[in-house]
Amino acid sequence: MRFPAFVVALVVSLPAFSARGADLKLTHATIYTSPDQPPIHDGAILIHDGRITAVGPTASIKTPHAAQVYDCTGLTITAGFWNSHVHILPPQLLHAEQHSPAELNAQLQTMFTRWGFTTVFDIASILANTNFIRGKIADGTLTGPRIFTTGEPFWAEVPSYSRQFIAENHLSIPATTSVPQAIARVDQQVHDGADGIKIFAGSIEPDRIVLLPADIAKAVVDEAHHDHRLVFSHPSSIKGVELSLDSGVDILAHVSTFEGPWSPAFVQRMLAAHMSLIPTLTLFDVEMQKDHASPEATKQLIDLAVGQLRMYASAGGQILFGTDIGYIYQYDTTEEFTLMSRAGMSFPQILASLTTAPAQRFGYAAHSGRIAPGMDADLVILKSDPATSITALAQVVSTIRAGRVIYGKP
Secondary structure (H helix, E strand, O other), rough: HHHHHHHHHHHHOOOHHOOOOEEEEEEEEEOOOOOOOOOEEEEEEEOOOOEEEEEEEHHHOOOOOOOOOOOOOOOOOEEEEEEEEEEOOOOOOHHHOOOOOHHHHHHHHHHHHHHHHEEEEEEEOOOOHHHHHHHHHHOOOOOOOEEEEEEOEEEEOOOHHHHHHHHHHHOOOOOOOHHHHHHHHHHHHOOOOOEEEEOOOOEEEEEEEEEEEEEHHHHHHHHHHHOOOEEEOOOOHHHHHHHHHHHOOOEEEEOOOOOOOOHHHHHHHHEEEEEOOOHHHHHHHHHHHOOOHHHHHHHHHHHHHHHHHHHHHHOOOOEEOOEOOOEEEOOOOOHHHHHHOOOOOOHHHHHHOOHHHHHHHHOOOOOOOOOOOOOOOOOEEEEEOOOHHHHHHHHHEHHHHHHEEEEEOO
């Protein structure tokens, strides 16, 4: 397939306009400035010093002297995507100080920038290692998305599926066994740079799900909120969701399958708690394939997950896009968009889960999540219009973060 000349130019001229202060103009694109606004056809975006300075019809935006202009005819532009559930845990990113910048950049592209992610929230990793990586992104050594992180999670027992990985990679994530220990750990992780906190309300073991003791869960959430941090929860079961609700958790990291559809009363309780939901629907397909489950059993589980998302989204619950990559290695986002659409979510709703919803939930709506003057120049350039086919959201031509191309393929 031939790409427009501007795509080649983006890659070839990357060093020329990556520097702060350079002017960049993208022209003749279909532009979705926000999920709740109609697109601008034959639109243009002007970028200066990492921020958007103008957006509108191409003919209406004056081109500054010496600005680099790129023709985006046939392409679609949206605000940069957020992935609100990732893990900086693949071996290619662990012990990052031992890897070359080229190796780290390759993995960051494979996981994130290739799929349009300009911001990701890592919700379980080794905090010191994640801090090292995002520090190298900040100083320009690495090319990657903005990374927020919870660092190490809080659990009553290490989940059975994580034990071998933790041992093989020489990691240490201890169990949380008392309220004082929990409070001290929250404060230490926040001090060390954690942007949020993650609990395993339920840890999956071979013969049972071990819930985090209620007093510890409540202490973690209360201390995190005292430190002005949101809390994510991995529920594993309905009881895990109930524990999360009782504790005041802000964001549910997965739908909770296995036990059947959610009741309307249960959904209303989640809504009353203003709980955000990250579906991670593809995860359940990947896990069933890993366990060599039958097609019938796989379909049944996915249908349950899709049904739970349908109930919460249709009731007005806030949905945040997330994939659990770093735990799973299916980086292609096509299936996730397809399943979200099957759950009844429209293109504007799915786009909101990628842009305005996480920007609002995490406190960045004043300068992230939309295309408007003064906003961060975080953009995704797509091959075609996702309003026509939702899987176009996975067909990324270029990813731009703070006015700098961090992914582009000629």
